Amino acid sequence: MSSLLFSLPELYQSYKSWVSKNPNNIGDWETSVKWISYFLAGRINNSHIVSELIYCLSNLLVMFNDRIIKKAYQIDSSASVEKIKLWLTVIEYSEVFCELSASKLWGNTGKWIIIVSIQIFKCISRMFLIFHYKEPIIQNPSIPVLNRKTISHQKRNISQSEFDSISFTLKRSGRVMRKIDSSPPIGLRDWKPLPQLGADNRNQLLETTISKRQLIAESIYIAKPIIHLTSMACFGTKTWKPWMISLALDITSMELYRSSTKKNIQALTPQQRLQISKRTMLLILYFLRSPMYEQYSKDRIHSFLIGLSKVPLASIICTPLAQYLPFWQNTYFYMWST
Template identity: 55%
Template sequence: MNMSSLLFSLPEFYNSYKAWVSKNPTSVGDWENIAKWVSYFVAGRLNNSQIVSELIYCLSNLLVMLNDIIIKKSTHIYSTAPADKVKLWLTVVEYSEVFLELTATNLCGNVGKWIVVTSIQIFKCVSRLILIYHYKESMVEHPPIPSLNRQNLKNPNCSNSIADTSCGQFEAVSFTLRRSGRIIRKVDAAPPVGSFKVIRLHYSKENAEDLTNQSIKSKKDKIGIRTWKPLQPPPNYSCENDQSIEQALVGKQLIAEIIFIVKPMVHLASMACFGTRAWKPYFIALAIDLSSLQLYKSCKRNSLSTLTQQQRLQLSKRTLLLVMYLVRSPMYEKYSKDKINGLLLGLSKYVPLARLICDPLSQYMPYWQSMYFHMWSK
């Protein structure tokens, strides 16, 4: 009886939770941060603490995503487009991949680990290619659905309403061809012919001498003249955190993004051929990253295409992530391990309170470096 009453109360509890999240987005963020800090505190302090820590961190990220969805629905900015559904599942997998890898390692050993890793990377690669080719997305972010900036909900920018209005009006009268990107006016959105008066102005020589350019211009402005020029897209007023309409990648940008997407599969195949601690997979992955970034930079330098602000931000993140190659195998074991440990030891000795961060970091580094998705997910 108690169990049945509990099941009946779950929908009521969820509805109450949604109402609370919708009314208190800032307070919800504080509790989300506490959950993430708990995952750091648990690490190394309990039996199987690594699994517990990764589970708490995974659930905290999924909770953030759920709360963002609730807030978006309450503010009527939630999108149900098919591309967003693919991004949703891709985001769930990226939040859970480390926990799944660690669980597979403990249950099935090294073989189970690599089966799970390969399956997840295949799913991610196929999903990203679908977003690029079928849904004409630009760069796929990491995670594909970024966290909602809830501060903008309290102080919304007026440009958001302008963007919504202009984009809504634009989509109501036109559509974009998938392949060419050409903007076509809808037939039912064309102005009625009868409402325009196409008039040819005749001026005699005597009248022409009396009319000035200003008067001719004012008369022409009063006449509705139908234009047959192709539609131009509305100006981009979108904010940094919500660029739902982006042009499809073409030319070098498309090649650069495909190279970046297939890099995990190429890296896994090279590790299967040469070994997980060999130099060849390491340099193959590094060459792919550098090639992708160089193609994007050449597009920007030669003005072949215009990079959006979101694309430039993603390029900056990918450039910074090249530092990760210092802690990836075999570079970490053969060169950077001793230097990193020496740096952390020096900071803990000579910098006040640095020991609170450096000592746990030096102890956690071997475990963190041994996990594939900690090293090679991004």
């Protein structure tokens, strides 16, 4: 037993070394764990909870490996911001499992207590990010999955201090020039210009500035889950009013973002535009949310999937999808999941 305890730190260090040296290969193992969660659904007792637990753990494993890779390649950000985003990401990955477990253990009351607690925590944390740390836009998950294909390229990039020691910037043109005494031998030169290390810093500066209109838009988006839950408590869980309020808040938030670009086409950074595009696409999910789903979408979607399952090979996907869609709709497609 003692030998096993002594070997655990060594195993952990070996795992960290392997992950940092093989950032692309580890993705195959992470994907395999996620597919296990899909395979277990509906095949054992309490399979939905077990499946969600495995899916949650697979996402946490990806996040854990990303943190190892970031430390290995010295891709760090502000420690305080990182801690808040870390807790938010853990909650975002595990909230469905927590809701299912609470419903199983404590019934409907316990489920709603967990839902409200999680959404209050998320709302306060996100508001703190945009008002205190000036985050330009809230992503979901808060810590996005690392693009590991660019890691090897980033490793070859020089650090800021090294960059400053071998180069200088022309005052009028802003062009980066290499210092004469730092030039490599002629035989080793590639004659390529220095990488524009300052470009990332300029993008980060742009992303830290957010107009009042954008701040209002993001605040509406962040507060939407709490407003929706409050409207459900006032008007009921199966009425149209919470659905319409949530949709109106989403549209208002996006319109405020779009109106800011009319005055200044560069008001939104590429990251912000990407997130707004994702939120626009997610409006399609309102067809799968109650009461729209029960009253209009359910029969039409089911008929479409059954009809499509008659096509050769399509039944492999469409038949299970038609069977599990009611459960997935009840579990995932709610309006406070932002």
